[in-house]
Amino acid sequence: MAPLKASLRPAPAPPPAPIPVTLNVNGVERTLHLAPWTTLLDALRLHLDLTGTKKGCDHGQCGACTVLVDGRRINSCLTLAAMQDGRKVTTIEGLTTGDALHPLQEAFIEHDAFQCGYCTPGQICSAAGLIAEGKATTDDEIRELMSGNLCRCGAYPNIVAAIRQAMATVAPKAEGAP
Amino acid sequence: MIAIPSIPGFLTEPNGPIGKPVSRVDGRKKVTGNAHYAAEFTLPDLAHGCIVSSAIARGRITRIDTAAALALPGVIHVFTHENRPSLAWFDRKWKDDDAPKGAPFRPLYDAEIHHALQPVALVVADSFELARYAARLVHIEYEAAPHQTDLRANRANSFTPGKDKGGFQPPPKPRGDPEQAFLASPVRVDAEFTQAAEYHNPMEMHATTVLHHDDGTLTVHDKTQGVQNCHTYICNVFGLAKSAVRVMSPFVGGAFGSGLRPQHQLFMAMLAATQLKRSIRVELSRPQMFSFGHRPETIQRVALGADRDGTLRALIHEAVQESSRNENYVEIVVNWSGQQYACDNVRLDYTLSRLDVHTPLDQRAPGAATGVPALEIAMDELACKLGMDPLDLRLKNYAETDPNTGNPFSSKELRACFRHGAERFGWAKRSPAPRSMRDGRELIGWGMAAGVWDAMQGQAAAKAVLGVDGKLVVSSATADIGTGTYTVMTQIAADVLGLPIEEVTFCLGDSSLPAAPVEGGSWTVSTVGSAVKAVCDRVRSQLIALAGKLENSPLKGVAEEDMVFADSHLIVRNDRSRRLSITEVMRGSGTLSIEEEARALPYLLARARHTFATHSAVFVEVRVDEDLGTVRVARVVSAIAAGRIINPKTARSQIQGAVVWGIGMGLEEEAFTDHRLGRVMNHDYAEYHVPVNADVPEIDVLFVEEHDDMVNALGAKGVGEIGIVGVPAAIANAIHHATGVRVRDFPITLDKVLAGLR
Numbered sequence: 001m002a003p004l005k006a007s008l009r010p011a012p013a014p015p016p017a018p019i020p021v022t023l024n025v026n027g028v029e030r031t032l033h034l035a036p037w038t039t040l041l042d043a044l045r046l047h048l049d050l051t052g053t054k055k056g057c058d059h060g061q062c063g064a065c066t067v068l069v070d071g072r073r074i075n076s077c078l079t080l081a082a083m084q085d086g087r088k089v090t091t092i093e094g095l096t097t098g099d100a101l102h103p104l105q106e107a108f109i110e111h112d113a114f115q116c117g118y119c120t121p122g123q124i125c126s127a128a129g130l131i132a133e134g135k136a137t138t139d140d141e142i143r144e145l146m147s148g149n150l151c152r153c154g155a156y157p158n159i160v161a162a163i164r165q166a167m168a169t170v171a172p173k174a175e176g177a178p
Numbered sequence: 179m180i181a182i183p184s185i186p187g188f189l190t191e192p193n194g195p196i197g198k199p200v201s202r203v204d205g206r207k208k209v210t211g212n213a214h215y216a217a218e219f220t221l222p223d224l225a226h227g228c229i230v231s232s233a234i235a236r237g238r239i240t241r242i243d244t245a246a247a248l249a250l251p252g253v254i255h256v257f258t259h260e261n262r263p264s265l266a267w268f269d270r271k272w273k274d275d276d277a278p279k280g281a282p283f284r285p286l287y288d289a290e291i292h293h294a295l296q297p298v299a300l301v302v303a304d305s306f307e308l309a310r311y312a313a314r315l316v317h318i319e320y321e322a323a324p325h326q327t328d329l330r331a332n333r334a335n336s337f338t339p340g341k342d343k344g345g346f347q348p349p350p351k352p353r354g355d356p357e358q359a360f361l362a363s364p365v366r367v368d369a370e371f372t373q374a375a376e377y378h379n380p381m382e383m384h385a386t387t388v389l390h391h392d393d394g395t396l397t398v399h400d401k402t403q404g405v406q407n408c409h410t411y412i413c414n415v416f417g418l419a420k421s422a423v424r425v426m427s428p429f430v431g432g433a434f435g436s437g438l439r440p441q442h443q444l445f446m447a448m449l450a451a452t453q454l455k456r457s458i459r460v461e462l463s464r465p466q467m468f469s470f471g472h473r474p475e476t477i478q479r480v481a482l483g484a485d486r487d488g489t490l491r492a493l494i495h496e497a498v499q500e501s502s503r504n505e506n507y508v509e510i511v512v513n514w515s516g517q518q519y520a521c522d523n524v525r526l527d528y529t530l531s532r533l534d535v536h537t538p539l540d541q542r543a544p545g546a547a548t549g550v551p552a553l554e555i556a557m558d559e560l561a562c563k564l565g566m567d568p569l570d571l572r573l574k575n576y577a578e579t580d581p582n583t584g585n586p587f588s589s590k591e592l593r594a595c596f597r598h599g600a601e602r603f604g605w606a607k608r609s610p611a612p613r614s615m616r617d618g619r620e621l622i623g624w625g626m627a628a629g630v631w632d633a634m635q636g637q638a639a640a641k642a643v644l645g646v647d648g649k650l651v652v653s654s655a656t657a658d659i660g661t662g663t664y665t666v667m668t669q670i671a672a673d674v675l676g677l678p679i680e681e682v683t684f685c686l687g688d689s690s691l692p693a694a695p696v697e698g699g700s701w702t703v704s705t706v707g708s709a710v711k712a713v714c715d716r717v718r719s720q721l722i723a724l725a726g727k728l729e730n731s732p733l734k735g736v737a738e739e740d741m742v743f744a745d746s747h748l749i750v751r752n753d754r755s756r757r758l759s760i761t762e763v764m765r766g767s768g769t770l771s772i773e774e775e776a777r778a779l780p781y782l783l784a785r786a787r788h789t790f791a792t793h794s795a796v797f798v799e800v801r802v803d804e805d806l807g808t809v810r811v812a813r814v815v816s817a818i819a820a821g822r823i824i825n826p827k828t829a830r831s832q833i834q835g836a837v838v839w840g841i842g843m844g845l846e847e848e849a850f851t852d853h854r855l856g857r858v859m860n861h862d863y864a865e866y867h868v869p870v871n872a873d874v875p876e877i878d879v880l881f882v883e884e885h886d887d888m889v890n891a892l893g894a895k896g897v898g899e900i901g902i903v904g905v906p907a908a909i910a911n912a913i914h915h916a917t918g919v920r921v922r923d924f925p926i927t928l929d930k931v932l933a934g935l936r
Contacts, residue, residue, distance in 0.1 A: 009246075015307075037307050052211015053211070054382070054431070056464075057863045058464065059863070062464075091211065093211045101210070108209050109202065112202065112828060114205075114208055115432070116381065116431045143872040144872045146871045147871045147872040150863060152380055152432050156871045157875075158831060158834070159871065
């Protein structure tokens with residue numbers, strides 16, 4: 001196929017101008033001025049320096065960027081920050097209370113549910129979402145409902161063990177779980 | 179008789195940290211999001227780079243038009259081969275510690291395109307989004323040339339490489355008369371095995387952040403398995419003084435071999451930082467993770483001949499693999515077949531076929547993960563023909579010494595792996611006939627295989643600083659790619675000096691630390707662990723000397739071997755009331771700190787006269803849906819002999835993870851190349867399938883007792899690779915047992931199973 005002549009190629013659109021976006025991140029209200037093409041993931045990592053949320057594919061295929069928005073787990077690379085204006089975002093950094101780890105974080109350490117650690121924040125946020133959903137009661141259900149979070153190190157059996165343990169201590173949301 | 183240092187006393191302290199299932203010392207950082215990876219460091223005014231990848235597989239660039247990209251406000255520059263500065267001339271300057279024979283690929287070198295997705299431009303902009311957008315506006319015209327990417331079509335056009343890469347020896351000369359012995363054997367198997375190209379795809383995409391400091395020095399945060407390897411490379415390529423650059427990688431989001439060589443994002447980030455004199459980050463996209471390094475596609479032939487009692491009479495193993503036009507990537511593939519079973523007539527052949535692809539790259543158990551499964555499926559086929567239990571066939575031909583060299587093994591507890599693994603799995607209850615076990619719609623199959631990997635050791639140095647407060651800092655420029663290096667080195671140091679784990683800090687991933695090689699091949703515990711032990715031994719000797727000199731010392735005149743270290747104390751072994759704390763010794767002698775550096779080498783004499791290897795026996799149950807051909811791995815038992823296990827918790831995770839890799843190789847992972855275009859079509863996580871949580875059952879890991887005082891001062895062999903080696907074969911053998919369908923083409927996807935069922 002012959003390449004298009006330069007004159008036939010459409011003129012590129014100019015980069016978009018920033019717009020204000022307000023997010024409640026880990027309990028703190030943050031107003032950012034972001035180009036509307038900024039994903040929630042990049043807003044967290046590049047604009048709020050919350051690098052605990054990881055980029056593993058930027059395509060919604062790996063789950064490393066999982067965060068909780070209004071308590072629901074989502075892939076933060078698949079949504080623009082502007083689309084979450086006014087929402088409550090919880091990242092891995094927001095799961096600890098002072099120095100105290102979340103039961104899932106404790107369980108992940110105890111069960112060695114990670115190796116390189118790169119998928120871990122997404123796994124833990126996803127597991128927190130899973131517990132809130134209250135849908136998983138068996139190991140097979142945990143496996144199925146955690147399959148959106150890849151772990152290339154293959155820590156899956158330990159991830160299941162950690163979630164099973166944490167599930168016993170963290171009550172699912174009584175109501176309103178989507 | 180060879181003089182071998184005996185296992186020293188410290189390892190016999192019952193309460194020492196070695197051998198304990200210590201939780202990862204870096205665990206808290208990883209679960210709280212406080213472990214920082216290569217793309218997570220920054221400085222004000224950080225620029226962002228986005229790489230443009232070639233749209234063709236071979237040919238040349240005839241025109242690059244960057245005007246539209248440069249016209250955007252915020253775009254800083256576009257680097258191409260047309261405007262790059264002059265860089266190192268000679269190939270040796272572009273070589274790295276893991277480079278095979280040949281001419282390393284040079285990004286942006288000229289207009290030539292050698293492989294699909296070759297990096298052809300770097301767009302630098304104020305923001306990540308802008309760089310990504312502008313990269314799409316770089317207009318490139320190509321003149322395509324014919325390409326060859328199909329190994330099957332080019333297998334005949336192959337050559338025999340030499341010793342072209344560190345860590346791999348060419349196959350040994352044939353022994354006996356394998357062709358004649360094969361033809362004379364009453365029972366024969368002769369089959370071809372194929373395996374698709376696989377991409378490492380660590381969760382963290384390759385990234386480099388170069389921080390440009392006010393004094394002109396650079397801190398380079400790179401995703402790598404060897405900071406010093408990258409340091410040397412960039413100093414050579416860019417003509418920089420060693421002191422002007424520091425390469426860091428305290429955390430690496432997986433690698434599995436992808437970080438063994440400096441990758442092109444490092445080159446690109448360094449090019450931009452040195453030219454623009456500013457900080458920059460370059461992060462590959464997931465599709466670009468298919469633009470460098472992969473486990474090469476392989477075609478193999480295994481021919482086995484045996485007597486009716488199962489005695490192997492002939493073993494022939496041939497392999498042809500792809501390499502690039504510019505380098506001879508070798509992983510030999512076939513040598514373990516000559517080592518694993520006793521056989522008098524053996525021929526092992528290994529050849530390469532050059533294709534228009536980037537150079538392949540070591541991936542978890544390179545060579546063994548490819549070659550051993552072919553042998554182990556052939557052994558299963560032979561067992562079926564003989565009407566023999568596959569486990570009995572392996573025991574029948576057990577190699578007591580290394581048949582390739584005639585040397586003894588430093589230790590080999592494979593027999594114990596077979597015994598304990600089979601017992602745990604319940605192998606004795608297996609009904610031997612294929613299709614004889616069923617649960618409703620599901621056919622059940624039990625398969626097994628053996629595994630082997632080399633127990634290597636390199637050279638490394640370590641530094642230790644013991645403070646008067648009893649806190650110890652040990653450092654070495656090694657890596658922790660998830661393997662547990664931080665934790666295991668901490669345990670070794672704590673063990674030697676009798677310190678609580680919490681009092682010991684281990685530092686790695688910094689090119690300014692004492693020399694260590696790339697982390698790979700399961701050799702880090704052996705290599706760096708030995709250096710950590712050596713340096714802590716020196717600190718220990720110093721403390722004993724200081725303690726002996728103190729006035730009224732209860733330790734006066736006690737020989738070093740009669741002293742133990744525990745609870746931060748020096749204690750007389752046979753009279754535990756005679757003791758002094760480390761702090762008492764240091765304060766009493768006016769010593770504020772003890773600093774030592776030491777280098778550890780392999781026991782070369784022992785290594786020349788023995789074969790050093792880890793072994794495994796793996797047992798797998800699969801369940802196959804007879805109507806759909808889908809395969810589910812239902813349970814796995816992996817029994818491992820790898821010498822002393824420093825940390826059973828992290829070692830178990832290593833084996834489990836490697837079993838998951840084996841499931842990937844056995845059932846899922848496959849890079850599809852469209853040979854008309856010469857490029858991988860499924861270049862993302864949605865279409866390049868890796869195992870997900872629901873694909874992985876409980877994995878039972880057993881470590882058998884294996885005493886080895888020749889392998890190194892720790893008696894530990896390393897466990898990163900051995901866990902994958904037998905798994906794909908055990909799965910294939912289990913599928914055959916379930917269905918009667920023999921698939922010799924990895925991955926075993928449902929279409930291949932269904933084709934056999936119909």
